[in-house]
Amino acid sequence: MIAARVMRGPVGRAVIGAAVPLPGGWARLASGLAEIQPATQALAQGVMAGDRRSLSRAITLIESSREEHRRQAELLLDAVLERRRSDDSQSAAAKARATARAAAEAAAAAASAKGSTGAEAMGAAAEAAVAAEAVLDSDLARGPATRTEEESAASAPAAAGADGGAASELPSPPAGPGGEFHGGWPSTLRVGIAGPPGAGKSTLIEALGQQLCAWGHRVAVLAIDPSSTRTGGSILGDRTRMTELSRNRRAYVRPSPTRGALGGVAAHTNDVVLLCEAAGFDIVLVETVGLGQSEVAVDATVDCLALVLPPAGGDELQGVKKGIMECADIVAVNKADGDMARQARLAALEYKRALTLIPPKHPMTGWRGEATTVSALQPDTVATLWSVVTRFRAEMTAHGEVRRRRAAQAGQWLWSQLEAQALERLRKDRAVVTAAAGMLGRLSEGSISPRRAAHVVLENQWDTGPKAEA
Structure with a gap:
């Protein structure tokens, strides 16, 4: 199969003109996705090669509201997922073969140590190899493999000490571009950063991101900015508050507008996270809009949710809504420096006591939430915060x-997409629009409630039984 590398199409302008063969098993994928455009194929290839420009354009395609872009966005995600499954299978096969060789060598060495003849040692090695190959066949029969929980736990950092902040407490850095990191789809870590406006989320994320990059990680930051309810526009100012991190070659900062989506995240945040992981970023930080009340949809996107709060205590604790506290895995009292350090410590103690009164979010584990202090101006406290995150992940x-x-x-995002797409189809359905318009007069007169009017419209349009009466 040949895919044109021309970047002209749904998004962007032409940047490459040559045609290149699709890698690996993409021929089967392309045959099953007849509608996919060459530009979309090129974007998928660029994303999985770690190209930042392709990643930016792919995210633009994902976030586009134009109808002609929507189908290509779906096909782009399908291509990425297909490549992921293929890479997982190849990685599992390579690992199993390596295990088979190691078992054969170990059996031969053991036989030799017992004084066995060369023929006996070779026979033992052959038996071990056959057994290992049988395990390989069994693994491959189950389909694409993923990293096991035990393997992830083995690579997780040890619990941080009292002082925290040591780089050795962090997960081992991934291999560089072109190595196993890109081909193996390692288990990534998704962390949500939520909190009220003015808590210092952006400043803290920049400090944390810089440290993670220095420790060898590749960090993607998805900064969600609120959109105007009148114009739909967004300032997208978070990137201007992360200037140093934006210039770091191991980091990628992408602001995204909410466009009316509630819960502190954008409508396609989950898809963007997938693309960032496909591009080789092993840590994804999702910064939400300033939270109020129970806007905690970010919890359906990340592995760990850190609630960042300003140093406050006493009556201010009442302002932290229970819905947010119930979803928080970690509470970080920010700006714990200078004159505010003591107040931050006292606030952290209050939040820690408050967490004990909330039912555990993860009853199957021993984690009941943890409160700590942090300051973007003090790298040791940032490292301590990250050690708490890694202990939670372990x-x-x-x-x-x-x-x-x-x-x-994944199930939550499925229903979120079903709701969004169903609502959009309703707004475009002429019969529904006409019926709804016919109810406006009665609504303005007060002769029918909006709830009853909606019921009548839907029943009359979709129900095959007797028509509902207004």
């Missing part, structure tokens, strides 16, 4: 919660 991984949580999140 606890979740040890109990299989990461896999279960992501499966549940």
Whole structure:
């Protein structure tokens, strides 16, 4: 199969003119996706090669509200997922073969150590190899493999000490571009950063992102900005508050407008996270809009939700809504420096006590939430905060919660997309629009409630039984 590398199409302008063969098993994928455009194929290839420009254009395509872009966005995501499944299968096969060789060598060495003849040693090695190959066949028969919870737990950092802040407490850095990191689709870490306006989320994220990059990670930051309810526009100013991180070659900062989506995240945040992971970013930080009350949809996107709060205590604790506290895995009292350090410590103690009164979010584990202090101006406190995040991830991984949580999140996003697409179809359905317009007069007269009017419209348009009466 040949895919044109021309970038002219749904988004962007032409940047490459040559044609290149599709990698690996993409021939089957392309044959099943007859509608996919060459430009979309090129975007998918660029994303999975770690090209930042392709990633930016792919996200623009995903976030586009134009009808002609929507189908291509779906096909782009399908292509990325297909490549992920293919890479997972190849990675599992390579690992199993390596295990088979190691078992054969170990068996031969053991036989030799016992004084066996060369023929006996070779026979033992052959038996071990056959057994290992049988395990390989069994693994491949189950389909594409993913990293096991036990493997993830083995690579998780040790619990941080009292002082925290050591780079050795962080997960081992991934391989560089072109190595196993891009081909193996390692288990990524998704962290949500939520909190009220003025809590210092952007400043903290920049400090954290810079440290993570220095420790060898590749960090993607998805900064969600609120959109105007009147014009739909968005300032997208978070990137201007992360200037240093935006210039870091190991980081990628992408502001996204909410466009009316509630819950502190954008409508396609989950899809954008997938693209960032496909591009080789092993840590994805999702900064929400300033939260109020129970806007916590970000919890359906991330593995760990950190609630960042300004140093306050006493009556200010009442302002933190229970809905947010129930979803928080970690509470970080920010700006804990200078004259505010003592107040921040006292606030952290109050939040810690408050967390004990809330039913555990993860009852299958021993994690009941943790409160700590942090300051973007003090790198050691930022490292301590990250050690708490990694301890949380290790606890979740040890109990299989990461896999279960992501499966549940996928179901939540499915229903979110069903609701959004159903509403859009309703707004475009001429019969529904006409029936709704016919109700406006009665609504203005007060002779019918909006709830009853909506019921009548839907019943008369979709129900095959007797028509509902207004």
